[in-house]
Amino acid sequence: MEMAASQEQVARDDGGPLLAAHGSGDLEAFPKLVQQYRRPVYGYLFHCGVPEPDRDDLFQEIFVRVHQRARTYDPSRPLHPWLFTVVANAVRSYFRNQKRRLFFFAGTPPADVKDEAPDGEALASARETTDWLERAIRALPLSQREVLVLATLENLPLNDIASTLGLPVNTVKTQLRRARLRLIASYERRTRATS
Amino acid sequence: MNEICERIREEAALLGRAPEAEDLREHTATCAECSEFLSKLAALESGIAGLRSRDASDELVGKLLARPELSRARNSHGRTWMMSVATAASVVLAAWLWMRPQHMAPPEPELVTMDPGGAGAGGKLKGRSLQVEEERKAEGFAGSLAAPTQLPPEFEGDDAYADKLQRSDEPPKKDALSVETVVGGFLGDEKVLGKRVNVAPVYPEAAKNARVQGTVALELTVDRAGEVVGVRVLRSIPLLDQAAIDAVREWKYEPSDSDAPRVFPVAVPFILEEPDGDEDRGRVEGLSFRDAKGYWANTYVPGDPQLRRLEISLRGTSYPALHQAARPAPLPLDATSRGALSLFIHADRRGIPSKSRLLVQVGIRASDHHGRRRPPMNVGVVLDLPQSMPQEVASATTALLESLESSQELGDRFRLIVTGWGEVLAPETFRHGPLTVALQNLYAQTPSGSVSEALALALERVHAGDDPTMPLGTSVVLVVTGRRLGDELDALARMAQSSAVGGVSVSAIGVGADLDSAELERLALDGQGRRYVVDRASDGPGVIDRELSSASRTVARAVRLRIQLAEGVRLVDVLGSEPLSARESARVRAEERAVDLRLARNLGIEADRGKDEDGIQIVIPAFYAGDAHSILLDVVAEGPGPIAEVTARYKDLVQLENTVSRASIALARSDAASGPLEIGVENDYRELRVAYALQAASEAMDRGDEASAAQTLQKATAIALQRDRSMLEEYLRFLPQLPASYLRDSLLYASALKRSHSAS
Numbered sequence: 024m025e026m027a028a029s030q031e032q033v034a035r036d037d038g039g040p041l042l043a044a045h046g047s048g049d050l051e052a053f054p055k056l057v058q059q060y061r062r063p064v065y066g067y068l069f070h071c072g073v074p075e076p077d078r079d080d081l082f083q084e085i086f087v088r089v090h091q092r093a094r095t096y097d098p099s100r101p102l103h104p105w106l107f108t109v110v111a112n113a114v115r116s117y118f119r120n121q122k123r124r125l126f127f128f129a130g131t132p133p134a135d136v137k138d139e140a141p142d143g144e145a146l147a148s149a150r151e152t153t154d155w156l157e158r159a160i161r162a163l164p165l166s167q168r169e170v171l172v173l174a175t176l177e178n179l180p181l182n183d184i185a186s187t188l189g190l191p192v193n194t195v196k197t198q199l200r201r202a203r204l205r206l207i208a209s210y211e212r213r214t215r216a217t218s
Numbered sequence: 219m220n221e222i223c224e225r226i227r228e229e230a231a232l233l234g235r236a237p238e239a240e241d242l243r244e245h246t247a248t249c250a251e252c253s254e255f256l257s258k259l260a261a262l263e264s265g266i267a268g269l270r271s272r273d274a275s276d277e278l279v280g281k282l283l284a285r286p287e288l289s290r291a292r293n294s295h296g297r298t299w300m301m302s303v304a305t306a307a308s309v310v311l312a313a314w315l316w317m318r319p320q321h322m323a324p325p326e327p328e329l330v331t332m333d334p335g336g337a338g339a340g341g342k343l344k345g346r347s348l349q350v351e352e353e354r355k356a357e358g359f360a361g362s363l364a365a366p367t368q369l370p371p372e373f374e375g376d377d378a379y380a381d382k383l384q385r386s387d388e389p390p391k392k393d394a395l396s397v398e399t400v401v402g403g404f405l406g407d408e409k410v411l412g413k414r415v416n417v418a419p420v421y422p423e424a425a426k427n428a429r430v431q432g433t434v435a436l437e438l439t440v441d442r443a444g445e446v447v448g449v450r451v452l453r454s455i456p457l458l459d460q461a462a463i464d465a466v467r468e469w470k471y472e473p474s475d476s477d478a479p480r481v482f483p484v485a486v487p488f489i490l491e492e493p494d495g496d497e498d499r500g501r502v503e504g505l506s507f508r509d510a511k512g513y514w515a516n517t518y519v520p521g522d523p524q525l526r527r528l529e530i531s532l533r534g535t536s537y538p539a540l541h542q543a544a545r546p547a548p549l550p551l552d553a554t555s556r557g558a559l560s561l562f563i564h565a566d567r568r569g570i571p572s573k574s575r576l577l578v579q580v581g582i583r584a585s586d587h588h589g590r591r592r593p594p595m596n597v598g599v600v601l602d603l604p605q606s607m608p609q610e611v612a613s614a615t616t617a618l619l620e621s622l623e624s625s626q627e628l629g630d631r632f633r634l635i636v637t638g639w640g641e642v643l644a645p646e647t648f649r650h651g652p653l654t655v656a657l658q659n660l661y662a663q664t665p666s667g668s669v670s671e672a673l674a675l676a677l678e679r680v681h682a683g684d685d686p687t688m689p690l691g692t693s694v695v696l697v698v699t700g701r702r703l704g705d706e707l708d709a710l711a712r713m714a715q716s717s718a719v720g721g722v723s724v725s726a727i728g729v730g731a732d733l734d735s736a737e738l739e740r741l742a743l744d745g746q747g748r749r750y751v752v753d754r755a756s757d758g759p760g761v762i763d764r765e766l767s768s769a770s771r772t773v774a775r776a777v778r779l780r781i782q783l784a785e786g787v788r789l790v791d792v793l794g795s796e797p798l799s800a801r802e803s804a805r806v807r808a809e810e811r812a813v814d815l816r817l818a819r820n821l822g823i824e825a826d827r828g829k830d831e832d833g834i835q836i837v838i839p840a841f842y843a844g845d846a847h848s849i850l851l852d853v854v855a856e857g858p859g860p861i862a863e864v865t866a867r868y869k870d871l872v873q874l875e876n877t878v879s880r881a882s883i884a885l886a887r888s889d890a891a892s893g894p895l896e897i898g899v900e901n902d903y904r905e906l907r908v909a910y911a912l913q914a915a916s917e918a919m920d921r922g923d924e925a926s927a928a929q930t931l932q933k934a935t936a937i938a939l940q941r942d943r944s945m946l947e948e949y950l951r952f953l954p955q956l957p958a959s960y961l962r963d964s965l966l967y968a969s970a971l972k973r974s975h976s977a978s
Contacts, residue, residue: 057279066271069272076801207262212666
């Protein structure tokens with residue numbers, strides 16, 4: 024974890040200049056930026072419960088959007104919150120559209136059915152702690168999920184989370200608190216069930 | 219647990235670790251509960267820290283980097299160089315080039331020879347700009363003002379760019395046509411721009427009458443306070459200039475830190491409203507056609523949950539219910555006397571004299587009643603009781619479950635899942651004795667737990683509990699709850715919705731008095747099920763009876779419509795639908811085949827799917843009794859003769875057989891007046907158009923863009939049927955008066971209502 028955190032730190036320090044370089048025409052900058060952010064962005068999509076194969080599409084969309092909006096980025100500010108605003112909005116609108124899509128064009132059921140309700144075999148393997156935890160995080164409401172993922176997996180400070188998600192800091196705190204309490208509650212149930 | 223424990227929990231949950239305040243630490247040292255809580259928290263945090271980090275595959279990243287949208291930076295070699303020699307005007311151009319769609323040509327060498335500031339430069343630049351504009355037209359970007367999303371809305375607020383303009387010795391060139399391209403479409407997004415006050419221009423009557431439209435480009439000078447202190451016309455349209463200037467003089471921007479005035483170009487588009495949104499209908503030339511093949515999206519949404527949810531939220535207000543006028547006329551289609559579905563195909567006229575544009579309507583009508591004895595049911599009951607339970611709740615729960623038990627018939631598979639305990643009774647043990655024992659245990663020591671986990675388990679078991687003797691369409695999950703669902707509601711509703719789409723509906727039964735009926739409603743709506751409240755033991759049997767008989771409304775499954783156009787008939791569009799991507803098609807096919815095989819196994823309806831067919835394919839997973847649905851195709855026929863044929867292949871759950879229905883249409887050479895069927899098609903089309911307009915207006919209200927909502931509605935009045943027109947006019951009248959959120963919901967509801975045909 025220590026290492027992962029320090030790697031992310033590097034990404035955070037370097038990303039801004041890269042995007043700025045990309046803006047001023049450096050051809051290598053954008054691919055480098057993608058390499059640095061692929062893991063955090065993909066991880067965010069995963070932990071926020073965007074199902075395969077939409078996850079891959081959304082991943083691409085996000086970077087295309089970053090590319091298109093590079094000019095709105097102010098190089099004097101850290102890139103991480105800016106980029107994650109794009110990511111978080113993409114995830115929110117994905118889930119929103121998913122609803123709307125169901126509403127008007129219910130041709131195909133949502134792809135996440137399988138993710139949310141695994142078959143017997145998958146359920147058996149989900150007993151493993153990390154799988155269980157991933158599932159538990161994905162079962163949180165999106166408002167809690169996004170805050171939790173940014174706070175724990177991305178190690179963003181609360182103020183940055185608030186500006187990233189466009190929420191008041193107190194709301195972020197509430198959501199984070201609720202997310203953890205809820206995870207602990209399901210953790211308790213699980214330990215009871217397996218003991 | 220006392221107040222300090224509570225505080226420790228709150229703080230620790232926020233921090234993800236034990237709080238450090240002295241008094242709290244002292245307390246933790248002595249409180250077993252708190253230290254247990256903290257150790258769980260620590261376990262959780264270390265679990266989260268240990269989560270595998272997920273990464274995109276190299277293949278995915280490779281795909282991303284190969285995307286054409288991203289190649290823009292790679293073929294812009296001229297750009298960086300150009301910046302160094304550019305005059306002020308070419309800064310505008312360069313900035314535009316930087317953002318131009320990637321498939322446009324890179325800057326041409328002639329710019330290299332440009333003399334900075336020289337008179338000749340202007341000429342060359344102008345030539346270049348015009349050329350760019352021509353390319354833009356050729357590439358179909360001429361409409362980019364109408365589609366502002368193509369353009370960077372943030373440009374106008376780009377201070378760096380404004381600074382560059384300001385620092386230049388020369389005033390910006392008047393001929394910088396690219397200004398329009400750069401700033402066009404900025405009006406939509408005030409937030410990015412730092413514009414505080416936007417005033418829309420008033421379209422001058424003279425220009426309207428002369429049908430003059432276009433975009434006036436202006437250069438604004440804005441002072442420190444954000445007031446517009448200077449306006450210069452960069453691109454003039456004589457009849458429109460003054461109106462544009464009058465409007466921008468009212469605009470206000472965010473104050474700036476610097477005393478230097480900000481100077482930047484803006485574009486003020488004037489777009490004429492179409493006199494009739496329908497004028498394109500008769501056009502047969504210059505159309506682009508779509509392939510009349512492959513899988514298209516299904517537009518039939520039975521028991522639309524969002525519709526019902528909106529209805530309830532709208533009912534809770536005292537504003538005028540404008541949406542109530544949106545009920546669509548019933549489709550004039552008769553139900554079949556035998557079998558599950560009837561199929562129709564009509565056009566909007568009886569005959570055509572020559573090459574014509576037509577509307578073809580494919581209609582499906584389900585029989586009204588299932589008509590059979592209740593089929594064996596696959597039911598999962600999720601029981602979620604409060605910790606301290608009043609006696610009435612216990613007795614009502616007992617009565618409910620006992621009546622479920624006693625209504626069990628041969629082949630039924632009932633199971634009981636209890637929150638916090640998991641599956642307590644499997645189908646084999648769902649009998650009077652074990653049920654009584656289980657309930658006694660439950661009342662003695664009610665477990666606590668997450669109802670969403672229990673629901674997940676129930677859904678998994680019910681979805682999987684597909685015994686070979688079980689027909690489909692009769693599986694249901696009942697959530698029986700005696701408490702408020704609170705935080706878990708969102709997750710529950712989501713699962714219920716997924717499940718309903720997959721064919722297993724979810725109903726909610728509230729027991730006792732400490733309930734939130736809105737929560738139950740929401741759950742039942744999303745699950746396409748029903749909602750009941752039971753507060754007396756005697757209510758139980760009735761509820762169970764209704765639930766079991768209503769769960770099997772499906773009369774047809776795996777309905778595959780195949781629409782083939784005759785030779786010489788070309789497809790302009792399938793209204794409201796869209797072709798599915800290869801991936802989506804594969805998903806639809808896989809589901810269809812799965813249903814095919816399962817029905818073959820379960821009901822002995824032979825499997826008959828597997829081959830791809832020609833024509834437009836639309837797969838409807840399940841069709842419900844009493845419903846009707848229509849699909850409208852916009853086509854061009856070369857002349858009289860056969861137009862189209864539709865085939866519906868489906869699993870008839872009334873007759874338990876594979877059924878294939880066919881219908882076709884051919885038009886004679888005539889100009890005969892329309893009969894009721896043809897008028898029905900025309901009306902169906904007009905209603906659909908109104909539905910789109912309502913939806914677009916709802917989306918505009920959601921963005922807070924009242925003006926474009928009004929414009930959309932206004933446009934739709936031209937095509938609407940009389941009663942819809944009065945509804946639209948009412949909306950227009952109330953638009954400025956009612957809260958935007960109410961209007962948004964009301965418009966969306968009206969739109970959805972318009973599309974949900976009931977059968978006549």
